[in-house]
Amino acid sequence: QKEVEQNSGPLSVPEGAIASLNCTYSDRGSQSFFWYRQYSGKSPELIMFIYSNGDKEDGRFTAQLNKASQYVSLLIRDSQPSDSATYLCAVNPDNFNKFYFGSGTKLNVKP
Amino acid sequence: DAGVTQSPTHLIKTRGQHVTLRCSPISGHKSVSWYQQVLGQGPQFIFQYYEKEERGRGNFPDRFSARQFPNYSSELNVNALLLGDSALYLCASGTGGVGNTIYFGEGSWLTVV
Secondary structure, eight states: OOSEEEOOOOEEEETTSOEEEEEEESOTTOOEEEEEEEOTTSOOEEEEEEOSSEEEEETTEEEEEETTTTEEEEEESSOOGGGOEEEEEEEESSSSSOOEEOOOEEEEEEO | OOOOEEEOSEEEEOTTOOEEEEEEOOTTOOEEEEEEEOTTSOOEEEEEEETTEEEEEOSOOTTEEEEEOTTSOEEEEEOSOOGGGOEEEEEEEEOOSTTOOEEEOOOEEEEEO
16 A cells, blocks of 8 residues: 555646645654645655644645545645646655655646 | 755666765755655655664665765765666755655756666
8 A cells, every 4th residue: 555645647727727636645643744846857846734634825725634534635726837747745754854755646737 | 045956967877887876955954865756656765864874764775875974965876777776866855853844956867778
């Protein structure tokens, strides 16, 4: 069983719509959760992190965490073509640097 | 402040050769980890160093080794290269501990032919 699971996509949304990206994880004791964006040919860049159950908003991005369901999601409001990338969900079980990554969801935002 | 720097950015090696990849973390960060990312997959953990000590090792063969220097920079060594070692090698810098967040360098693209 993979530690972090994501739908590989591609997820296609029209410009201006809300994109919803989902992720499940297997280690119930995990403490911190992250979303990274990776453009083709580039390295991952941190979008946001969340530690507590509920929602966390940062600009057009909202991360949602439900530890009981072992589920993390990322909402992107007013999606732009520049948001087209692969989004990686990551879990850090022990607060050090061993992060577990999903395989990523490819998002296409169509103009 | 400079971000995470890695070198070289691209390299081509022949099967059986050795490669050394280098990384300098963000100033003030004492934790460095290495990840391998093959096409279509997420990064896979290779090593973590914190305060110059190995704190974790992923499921990689002994051909992979790493170390961290007194200035917290790090290098990843891979011996006896295989075609399957072709990947993007990512160095991640972090503070370690509660609330740790990691930031990646640009990566080193390794092609083994």
